[in-house]
Amino acid sequence: MELKSKDLLGLEYLSRKEIQLILDTTIPFKNLFTRSVKKVPPLRGKTVVILFYEPSTRTRASFELAAKRLNADTLNITVSSSSVVKGESLIDTGKTLEAMKADFVVIRHGMAGAAHLLARTVKASVINAGDGSHEHPTQGLLDMFTMREKFGSISGLKVAIVGDILHSRVARSNIWGLNKMGAKVYVVGPSTLIPKFIEDLNVTVCYNLKEIIGELDVVNILRIQKERTVESLFPSLHEYHKIFGVTEEMLGKSKKSLLIMHPGPMNRGIEISSVVADSERSVITEQVTNGIAVRMSILYLLGGKASEINY
Amino acid sequence: MKLIIKGGRVIDPANGTDKKLDILVENGKVVKKSSNIDLNGEKVIDAANLIVTPGFIDMHTHLREPGREDKETIASGTRSAARGGFTTICCMPNTQPPVDSIAGVKFILVTAAQEGIINVFPVGCITKGREGKELAEIGKMNNAGIVGISDDGSPVMNAQIMRHALEYTKMFDIPVLAHCEDLNLSAGGVMNEGFMSTVLGLKGIPRQAEETMVSRDIELTELTGGKIHIQHITTLNSVEIIRQAKRKKIKVSCETCPQYFSLSDEAVRGYNTSAKVNPPLRTDKDIKAIKKGIADGTIDCIASDHAPHTDVEKAQEFDAAPFGTIGLETMFPLIMTNLVDKKVLTLSRAIAKITINPARVLGLNKGTLSKGADADIAIINPKPVSTVTGDFVSLSKNSPFIGMKLKGSIVATIAGGKVVMQDGR
Amino acid sequence: MKKNIIMNEKEIYRAIKRMSHEIVEKNYAMKNLVMIGIQTEGVFLARRIAKEIENIEGKKIPVGVLDITFYRDDADSIANQPKVRETNIPFNIKNKVIVLVDDVLFAGRTVRAALDGIMDFGRPKIIRLAVLVDRGLRELPIRPDFVGKKITTTPKDRIVVELKETKKNDRVILQVKPG
Numbered sequence: 001m002e003l004k005s006k007d008l009l010g011l012e013y014l015s016r017k018e019i020q021l022i023l024d025t026t027i028p029f030k031n032l033f034t035r036s037v038k039k040v041p042p043l044r045g046k047t048v049v050i051l052f053y054e055p056s057t058r059t060r061a062s063f064e065l066a067a068k069r070l071n072a073d074t075l076n077i078t079v080s081s082s083s084v085v086k087g088e089s090l091i092d093t094g095k096t097l098e099a100m101k102a103d104f105v106v107i108r109h110g111m112a113g114a115a116h117l118l119a120r121t122v123k124a125s126v127i128n129a130g131d132g133s134h135e136h137p138t139q140g141l142l143d144m145f146t147m148r149e150k151f152g153s154i155s156g157l158k159v160a161i162v163g164d165i166l167h168s169r170v171a172r173s174n175i176w177g178l179n180k181m182g183a184k185v186y187v188v189g190p191s192t193l194i195p196k197f198i199e200d201l202n203v204t205v206c207y208n209l210k211e212i213i214g215e216l217d218v219v220n221i222l223r224i225q226k227e228r229t230v231e232s233l234f235p236s237l238h239e240y241h242k243i244f245g246v247t248e249e250m251l252g253k254s255k256k257s258l259l260i261m262h263p264g265p266m267n268r269g270i271e272i273s274s275v276v277a278d279s280e281r282s283v284i285t286e287q288v289t290n291g292i293a294v295r296m297s298i299l300y301l302l303g304g305k306a307s308e309i310n311y
Numbered sequence: 312m313k314l315i316i317k318g319g320r321v322i323d324p325a326n327g328t329d330k331k332l333d334i335l336v337e338n339g340k341v342v343k344k345s346s347n348i349d350l351n352g353e354k355v356i357d358a359a360n361l362i363v364t365p366g367f368i369d370m371h372t373h374l375r376e377p378g379r380e381d382k383e384t385i386a387s388g389t390r391s392a393a394r395g396g397f398t399t400i401c402c403m404p405n406t407q408p409p410v411d412s413i414a415g416v417k418f419i420l421v422t423a424a425q426e427g428i429i430n431v432f433p434v435g436c437i438t439k440g441r442e443g444k445e446l447a448e449i450g451k452m453n454n455a456g457i458v459g460i461s462d463d464g465s466p467v468m469n470a471q472i473m474r475h476a477l478e479y480t481k482m483f484d485i486p487v488l489a490h491c492e493d494l495n496l497s498a499g500g501v502m503n504e505g506f507m508s509t510v511l512g513l514k515g516i517p518r519q520a521e522e523t524m525v526s527r528d529i530e531l532t533e534l535t536g537g538k539i540h541i542q543h544i545t546t547l548n549s550v551e552i553i554r555q556a557k558r559k560k561i562k563v564s565c566e567t568c569p570q571y572f573s574l575s576d577e578a579v580r581g582y583n584t585s586a587k588v589n590p591p592l593r594t595d596k597d598i599k600a601i602k603k604g605i606a607d608g609t610i611d612c613i614a615s616d617h618a619p620h621t622d623v624e625k626a627q628e629f630d631a632a633p634f635g636t637i638g639l640e641t642m643f644p645l646i647m648t649n650l651v652d653k654k655v656l657t658l659s660r661a662i663a664k665i666t667i668n669p670a671r672v673l674g675l676n677k678g679t680l681s682k683g684a685d686a687d688i689a690i691i692n693p694k695p696v697s698t699v700t701g702d703f704v705s706l707s708k709n710s711p712f713i714g715m716k717l718k719g720s721i722v723a724t725i726a727g728g729k730v731v732m733q734d735g736r
Numbered sequence: 737m738k739k740n741i742i743m744n745e746k747e748i749y750r751a752i753k754r755m756s757h758e759i760v761e762k763n764y765a766m767k768n769l770v771m772i773g774i775q776t777e778g779v780f781l782a783r784r785i786a787k788e789i790e791n792i793e794g795k796k797i798p799v800g801v802l803d804i805t806f807y808r809d810d811a812d813s814i815a816n817q818p819k820v821r822e823t824n825i826p827f828n829i830k831n832k833v834i835v836l837v838d839d840v841l842f843a844g845r846t847v848r849a850a851l852d853g854i855m856d857f858g859r860p861k862i863i864r865l866a867v868l869v870d871r872g873l874r875e876l877p878i879r880p881d882f883v884g885k886k887i888t889t890t891p892k893d894r895i896v897v898e899l900k901e902t903k904k905n906d907r908v909i910l911q912v913k914p915g
Binding site: 001002025027028029031035036037039040041042300301303304 | 817
């Protein structure tokens with residue numbers, strides 16, 4: 001069993017078996033974290049370029065740690081979004097990285113499909129760390145790893161994704177992955193932030209979390225962006241909090257085993273209350289730990305492809 | 312200078328002709344049509360087993376000159392058109408600077424006369440600078456030779472200004488060519504809003520951005536008694552709205568483009584920027600409705616919306632790449648493959664949609680092979696199947712049709728009695 | 737392909753028993769002795785040896801499990817990344833006497849990788865190597881301390897160790913490629 005593609009662009013493109021392989025391989029990497037030496041050498045001498053066109057602290061840090069714990073060299077490149085307009089084209093940047101003999105390029109970009117464009121340009125393995133509103137596959141995988149760790153299996157779980165589904169790459173990766181692994185997925189959010197035909201992705205749309213909370217095993221809460229009020233997608237953050245904010249009161253009828261997840265960074269008091277975020281049901285900090293292990297697993301599995309690059 | 316086109320099947324929809332005829336061309340005019348014209352030392356084109364039609368008319372071409380001669384020029388664009396069987400093209404005014412004055416119109420006419428190889432008719436702007444604020448000098452441009460007005464790509468959002476444009480052009484009997492798009496509904500959109508845009512995470516443009524403006528412009532036409540031609544319609548409802556308007560005898564005509572009956576938004580999968588066009592590719596349901604509209608005559612014309620862009624511009628993130636596909640050289644094979652071969656309409660009716668029908672909409676004395684008509688002629692072979700390669704005459708190569716197997720080819724193009732293209736040269 | 741059974745169940749049992757005695761005879765401080773088996777067959781053998789020593793000395797010997805995948809030196813030449821298996825060393829190895837156990841000793845590269853892997857867990861006092869079969873043809877300066885059976889092979893031959901933990905019988909097979 002191996003991954004078919006040299007790149008990880010989205011969970012849409014992975015089979016159930018490939019997802020399973022990534023999650024299985026994550027376990028031994030996570031086990032390393034309990035050791036005093038958390039580093040192993042399988043990517044010794046490889047170069048991982050972390051190319052970010054959007055500000056991000058945690059995803060970048062997570063990839064960097066993952067690469068370093070596999071003994072790879074890392075190179076951080078941050079391109080401010082303003083210079084995208086005037087600056088070098090993505091293809092030219094790709095060619096530059098190629099000339100630097102990069103083995104992996106981890107890319108975060110504000111436009112959907114940017115990772116695809118780069119993957120077509122370079123021989124290196126491209127890992128999509130979030131492209132516009134399209135996908136964020138490593139987040140989807142770490143969310144699923146966390147669920148599997150807690151419940152033993154993903155199949156049959158009922159998972160609600162709450163928030164701005166329209167603009168969320170985390171939502172799309174979760175939907176693809178969870179469906180492939182046999183979970184039932186609900187999306188919950190303001191009707192202006194639920195995209196057209198989302199039901200055709202095999203999800204159930206709901207506008208009131210309370211109606212379904214009793215059935216759920218996982219509530220995955222998305223970060224809400226303040227800018228969306230400017231576009232008249234909802235009137236105010238306060239109104240959003242009143243209707244969709246996940247609070248203790250909202251969770252009244254939930255199962256004891258309910259997991260609270262959030263990809264971070266959180267807006268406490270808006271999409272999630274502090275009490276919920278810090279409760280025993282919350283696995284938000286574990287998601288961060290698992291994120292590193294999942295990314296190590298992906299780098300390791302794609303490493304075989306990187307070794308075939310003929311520079 | 313005499314030329315005989317011998318032994319071809321002549322299809323001239325304007326005259327209801329479809330039979331084997333020889334055509335004698337002299338001094339740029341069709342002089343004689345007869346079942347057998349004896350040779351008398353004239354230049355002869357053997358059209359045995361081929362089809363002879365009026366030269367095609369494209370009422371929606373972007374030549375990019377002046378301003379973006381790296382994408383296309385009047386010289387290259389007319390050659391690309393000739394390769395596709397066109398003898399007349401109407402160029403849209405969204406150049407840099409836009410054609411919103413007599414100077415711009417004259418520049419195109421002079422350059423086309425000197426460097427072009429087929430007829431070029433300019434379309435002038437509706438408003439100054441295509442800004443949608445003040446009417447351009449439509450009358451002066453009309454005197455200089457425009458065949459219609461359009462702010463193509465920048466629809467006139469202000470209904471009052473659109474009303475005035477429709478009213479004002481009544482005097483000159485030229486049509487307003489309307490790109491129907493509500494810019495508020497389409498803001499930020501890069502593809503059709505639907506399942507595919509949801510999957511790809513791209514901002515969608517709803518059908519209603521087109522349809523509400525089609526409705527508005529038809530209502531304004533009814534109000535003013537002006538003449539409207541709706542450009543590149545793409546949706547089921549647009550077809551239906553226009554069908555109803557025609558029933559009410561409102562002076563509306565419309566066009567669609569080959570991409571809108573050949574491709575759905577599935578073509579965008581993989582962030583294929585060559586399939587990024589405006590209006591966007593819709594769905595199978597719309598393709599079906601467009602074909603029905605073509606078949607029942609609701610859609611009068613088929614135009615290319617030939618929109619050249621450089622490789623560098625198209626090889627960007629999908630959001631950043633410009634809208635548009637080239638289309639002059641693939642137009643006839645797409646019509647042949649997706650309409651005639653699929654029995655949507657006969658070859659004769661298909662030819663009408665790219666000859667006499669656009670000529671009538673624009674008031675051009677062209678698009679027919681009547682005795683005395685301009686000798687604008689296309690000689691076509693409807694049979695051979697070939698794969699579209701990137702080997703276009705156009706300076707640009709942005710086409711979503713590359714790699715497709717299509718039927719039909721253009722053997723020769725004759726403009727004003729002169730052979731401007733033969734066997735691909 | 738010619739298949740020879742070079743060790744049967746009884747022979748394997750005797751070899752393990754003898755190696756266990758040899759380990760005991762070395763007079764290591766029993767409280768510091770631990771076994772680490774290399775995935776997968778090495779783990780089974782380590783457990784059997786630990787059991788034998790327990791029978792002899794009446795003391796339980798801890799057994800750890802080591803997967804050497806991360807430490808392989810051939811990652812660059814294999815496109816299909818090898819499956820990562822469990823590593824579980826549930827004891828502190830500092831100042832311990834480790835008997836590293838594998839099924840077949842060949843080039844010595846697996847043992848080299850295992851030594852790297854162990855060192856990442858801490859600094860043991862001594863590491864010794866026990867193998868069921870030593871087939872020769874070493875590429876690195878590594879030699880075993882306890883050997884079940886030593887045989888001479890050519891590089892093309894294959895040695896397959898089947899143990900009852902996962903297979904029907906205990907046996908060691910030598911597959912000789914003709915020519």
